[in-house]
Amino acid sequence: MSILSIQNLRFAWPGANQSTLNIKSFSIEPGERVLLSDRSGSGKSTLLSAIAGTIEPQRGTLSVCGTDLTELSSTERDRFRSDNIGMIHQLFNLLPFLNALDNVTLPCRFSRRRQKDLDNPRIEARRLLSAMGMDGEQLLSMPVSELSVGQQQRVAAARALIGYPPIILADEPTSALDPVSRDAFLDLVLAECLDAGSTLLFVSHDPGIAGRFDRSIDWMTVNENRSV
Amino acid sequence: MIGLALKSLQSRLFTAVLTVLAVAMSVALLIGVERIREAARNGFSDTVSGIDLIVAARGDDLQILLATVFGIGSTANSVSWETYEEIRDLPNVAWAVPLALGDTHAGFPVVGTTPEYFDHYRYGKGRPLALKDGQMLIDDTDAVIGFEVASSLGYQVGMTIVNAHGGGEIETEVHSETPFTISAVLERTGSPVDRMVFVSLEGFAAIHSEDNESTLDPLSNTGLDMTTTDVDGATTNSMDQGHDDHEHARGSINAIYVGLTAPEAALAVQRYVGEFQAEPLTAAMPTATLFRLWSITSIAEASLRAVSAAVVLAGLFGLVVMFTATLDARRREFAILRSIGATPTYVAGLVLVEAMMVALAGILIGLLSLAVILPILTPVFTQKYGLTLVFSSLSSWEIGIIGFILIAALVASVIPASRVFRQTLSDGLSIRL
């Protein structure tokens, strides 16, 4: 059974006269690592929001891990998200007043499943951060607002990966990294997914990384509504 | 949740501290005012604590109390010496001190009495009067003066003063023939005694025995009563009601302080005095009479409370402003929390917890600063007004106020917190330019 299955999905932002998402059928198998690429503004981030349940599609079904998100209440979606989805936002969305460690361990507060699967979130957070080249007490204990953009991006990635969520959504997570950091980052994300058996949906414009994924999809062929 | 709320507050330290201070100030003011009010009441009660009854010519209890204890106004009539002796010899009466009233010296009330006055008068927590300097009243021409009289007029033991006759600010008649020598200055008590001049009954009477001979024309006098010449006749006339018919003959008094053998006897003695045959009398119970005074001053106290309540409202308003103003800036913070799994209830709870922390910190700092400031102020208040400010336990009214502040802070933060529920997640997740 597909871990992600979308049928006849339509979504339009409030006030927009065209729907941003118009998907007949799209699915991803468990454990698959998928790269999604297309032009800017084509609705990739919107798709990830729909999968994460932070927006509500107007029509169609969207089931993740066998649960139809369109049938959940907003509180149920919040809980579902915190248990099942690790998301790296395009804009990171870190809490600026917390340090790197606190930001990474934050999802464990809200997800009982992640709490159960992790003995010590802080040790796990250190492991993830140091695998991406972020070591040193000082770096980990200062507010993330004082980190560089690339460092913030890696904190966001570690926060998505912590607690082995079944689905990782990554929205252009390598845009701020140099090639060396980018490769270390990819190594970690791919290894973690393999380790935990997580499914990965990775959005990127970077042409050099397609070979590292199981499948590379041109978003244009999936989304039928072209708003751009 | 508390840790998170703390860190979030910390990132807005400046506004948070200002808000805490606003709440702290209002709490300190409110309770400080309450303490001073309480201390004032206690000070009054302490002043009359040694006296069980005050007997005077039939009149209003409150007027008798004010005239005798506080030296404000005068009693209706005089009481004969025989009446005094009869009351003094009643079985339930432990002691009785006669008082002759109605004169002032430089605006301070002059009281004619006997040395027993100093034995029985109590102030503060049952403390007797003490001498700062000199010896107690011996001779007819001796005067014992209160601390404030001495300090404000620059009087010392051994100096000779001249007394004026008649109550009121302005001295209408100067009895230059009857000088008094200051025999003693009393320690500061913080009670009305500080503002009194004590002379013997004979000395008091002597002031007036001359009245018959001297012509009472203020304008013909020189010296001290030059002030009177600035005042028109109407003022001078109004003074007359203060000393009716100059009936301060030797042996004639205006009031009697009575100490009882047992407090239970008060009602019986009061009734006996009320039905006194020889002349119409009233026996006022000082503590009970004070309650009547409170009912008058409670209007002023209520307005004082209203002002401090307004300050509390201003402090709470600051709290609402802070939470509402920062809410827009915090949409993103809330959206991020929600995107990683926090429920709207959790986020709203976060806002409420924050409000509680700010309010609690404000209350604590307010109380702490009171605990620091009151002991510093106490000596000043004791010296100046004889008030003892105590910062012990909180009264139920004060606990009520604190509870009200907490609840008000909670209500104030409900408005911003409820906005969390109306925001959609995507509202906060993308940066609005």
Ligand SMILES: Nc1ncnc2c1ncn2[C@@H]1O[C@H](COP(=O)(O)OP(=O)(O)OP(=O)(O)O)[C@@H](O)[C@H]1O
């Ligand atoms: N919060 C929002 N409110 C209203 N419209 C939005 C919002 N976010 C995106 N859109 C609209 O949806 C469309 C798709 O945006 P989206 O961010 O999904 O594109 P994208 O493919 O992720 O682009 P990029 O590669 O630049 O990140 C855009 O035309 C945009 O105007």
Ligand SMILES: [Mg+2]
């Ligand atoms: Mg995007």
